[in-house]
Amino acid sequence: MQENLSDFYNLVNIIAKLRAPDGCPWDREQTHSSIKQYLIEEAYEVIQTIDENKVDKLCEELGDLLLQILLHTEMAKEAGEFDIGDVIRRISEKMIRRHPHVFGDAKADSPDEVVANWDEIKKQENNGETSLLNSVPKNIPALAYSYAIQNRAARTGFDWKNFDGILDKVMEEIGELKDAKTQPEKVHEFGDLMFVLTNVARWLNIDPEMALKQANGRFFNRFSYMEKVCQQKSVLMNELTFDQQNQLWEEAKKKEQEGKI
Structure with a gap:
C-alpha cells in the first residue's frame, strides 16, 4: 500500500x-x-x-x-x-455516508433497498431537493440522459405495468411519426419514438448506447465487406442496382455469422 x-x-x-x-x-x-x-x-x-x-x-x-x-x-x-x-x-x-448499511446501522438486504437509501441520502445532501431528475447531468449524451431519467422516474413507481404496454406505445409513436406533416412535427414525433425505445431497452435491461454501438459496428463491418468485394470486382458501389447491393449485404451478414468478417 x-x-x-x-x-x-x-x-x-x-x-x-x-x-x-x-x-x-x-x-x-x-x-x-x-x-x-x-x-x-x-x-x-x-x-x-x-x-x-x-x-x-x-x-x-x-x-x-x-x-x-x-x-x-x-x-x-x-x-x-x-x-x-x-x-x-x-x-x-x-x-x-451513502452506505449506512455497511458503515452504520441501517439495513439494506437487496440492491433495490440500497438504491432507495442512496436516493434519500442524496436528497438530504441537496437540501431537500425533491426531483430525482436534477441529479442527472443534462450535458451527457441524449440517449444516456433519456435512459437515466426514465430509470429514476421508475424508482418512484411511475412506470409501465407490463412490457406489452410499452410495445403498444412504440406502435402508437410510429403511427404518429407517419402522420406527421411538418418538419417540426416529424422531429417531435421522432424524439418521442426514441424516448420510448430507450424505455424498451430499460425494461429489457439493455444499455441502449451499447446496443446502438454494436449495431453501428455490425453495419461498419458489413458495409466494409461490400466495399471490398466491389473493389475486387473493379466496380463502384453506386454502379450496382439496389437488388445487387442487398445481395452483397446478405452475403456480408452470412460471413459475419460464420465469423469470417
Missing part, C-alpha cells in the same frame, strides 16, 4: 512540475475549459477497452483518465480552491 501511495504522489508531483513556471509550455497554459474535452475522450477510451475486453490496454487508459482528473485538481490547487487531498476526502466521506 505504501508503495502504491508513493507512486500516486509521484504522479501528482510530475503534474505539478509540468504546470510549474519552468515546466511544459503547453501544460502551463491549459485551463479547466481548454482540456475538458479530453476528460470525455479519455472516459470513452476506457469504455472502448472494456467493450473490447482489452484488459492489458485498460490499465493504460485508466491512467490517461487519472491524468485528466489530476490536471484539473492541480489547476484548482493553484487557484487556492482545493487539492487532491480534498478530492479524496470528499469522495471517501460520501461513500461512507
